[in-house]
Amino acid sequence: MIANAYKSLLNELDAGKKAVMVTIMNDKGNDRNVSPEKILLTEENLRVYTSIDKLDTLIYQKAQYALETGNIQFIKEQDTITYLIEPYFPEPRLIVLGGGHIAKPLVELGARVGFLVTVIDDRPSFANKERFPDAEKVICESFEKCFNLFHINKSAYVVIVTRGHRHDMDCLRKALKYHAAYIGMIGSKRRVKSVKEQLLSEGYSQEQLNKVNAPIGLDIGAVTPDEIAISIIAQVISYRRLANTLSGSAASPKINWPELDRTVLEELSKGENDPKAVVTVASTKGSVPRKAGAKMLVWPYGKTLGSIGGGCSEGEIIHIARDVIRDGGHRVHSIDMTGEVAEEEGMVCGGVMEVLIESCDK
Template sequence: MGTEIYKTLLEDLNKGEEVALITKYNLETKKVEKNIYNLEELEGKNLEYVNKAKEKNLIANIKINDEESVLAEVFKSEHRLIVFGAGHVGYHLCHFASKVGFNTIVVDDRPYFANKEKFGDNIQVICNTFENAFEILDIHEEDYVVIVTRGHKHDKFCLEKILSLDELNYIGMIGSKRRVKIMKEELIEEGYSKEKIENIYSPIGLNIGAVTPEEIAISILAEIISVKRIGKLAVKNEPIKVSNSCELNKDVLEALAKSQNEKMSLVTVISTKGSTPRKAGSKMIVYDSGMIIGTIGGGCAEAKIIKDAALMAGSKNLKIETIDMTGEIAEEEGMVCGGKMTVLIEAI
């Protein structure tokens, strides 16, 4: 049960490809076989497995017989967040967004603001004119775009370029209500689609009374997450339905890809029922020392899994455990959820 395949998986995702990881495992013999497939190459049983995964949360655990099962997982590359403007708000927004799974890109024409030393390796920095940046970036409908440049002129230029493209997942622009109203009226007079303009999130961010650059960045990111997860802005106490998406923990995948024969176990949530802290697809690495990367929800239940996984690390063992968070069991452990979570523990 080596980790080399996760290096390939990460490389495919970094290329923007959508791939399936098919894990065939036998609880009796402890044999595990993993293969990666481009979705366009799938056929036969593997296609059936992936279709079942797509029907759920992009992950399905299919029981073949008493000993053999197949875990089918569909992985998509991270959503891109493109931030025009590397000032104080843009800086904090990029860093917060990269922490919650966005492939983050920042654009600015000022070298003092847009540089790798400032933003680090996890954020792509384009130090160029905004006009040239649109030639470099292949912006498409799956992208999220935020405009927080240093002035009205650059904001309007970026917005005009974006409005000439197909509909995006999200377009947000900073500015006061008055300034935004004037700009929208100007754009409509210039012939831009009124429907597209009305779909712009501006003034940007959830109204949480944000004042500092950090707070404003959080309000923007909260708005983006709401659009990403439920397709609209969340309303307090209103029931919501979260869109299907397998949780991609890039930290876990990167740690697996870079592994140098460390003793570890990979924990994957393969199914859930009821209210659980994390959904199917969540992953966590547990080293023999007890150190972890990732989470399956925290609390007492996770602590037990960590203990078991640490003891298994390096043994080539394989097991399935069910975490019960219902009724008296939940009360005894002080849990706030009320569901069941099944996890696969693979010792590596």
């Protein structure tokens, strides 16, 4: 079932792992009206080539490339089979240890640029939803015990901005035990040097300490809490978007962070037997409102979930989706946002989107 594939996908993402969903569509004759098939490939599947049903070596290699780069692959094999290969990366999580004056603007900025934010402080007056309305989670617990209440993995970005030297040390000791995408700690150069010397004496390696960004943030001369928060979130973004460059891995391809709409994936994982269509931006060229991978669900009675950009182009796709729901199978439709027609329709973009519409009734 399609629902099982999306349940498994969400499980991988929640574990902080990447995955690739391969959609196989038969383009021959009446087979076009058969619902596409989904195959989920995990990071473990893609590490070493193994024989997987219905996937030849080329498709397997394309899936590996999608996982490495975050770039969706849309492959048409001479009017016989079409493959949509979608990479999925776990949502980036910003873990803010400390709920003080820097944390407040930092949480707001982090949520605004797409991070799921967790704030931890041991003071009820600082660790509450009223103070941090943009945070996904606000945890009131001691810094010694709080690490059991959230997950730190390769998609987590840890910021240590507690109210005191001892708490910073406690948090750093624990954070270094995990493989986070980023660890940063506030403090002056003198204080940071003292912390690193102490941890070296405790047995932490120089390699571990070299991964800590301290003093935290980009050097922009920040002084106020808002400015310091901007410098921190800018550094965190650079680690998210420029991971290969920062690690010195020139051989690795540039990573694109693919679109992910969790509400759409959760709806697809429910397995409810109600007819609907899944709309996916399969490829783009030029200036378009959404990147490849953006998704939308369409029901026959007009309800929609998610978006591929809005406007008249989306209205056209909704109309086609209703036909696909009625007839089954899939369609590929091109939305041209260039030229006089687009201008007359008021489109501000100037590119082309290739959109896949597939039936999904279970």
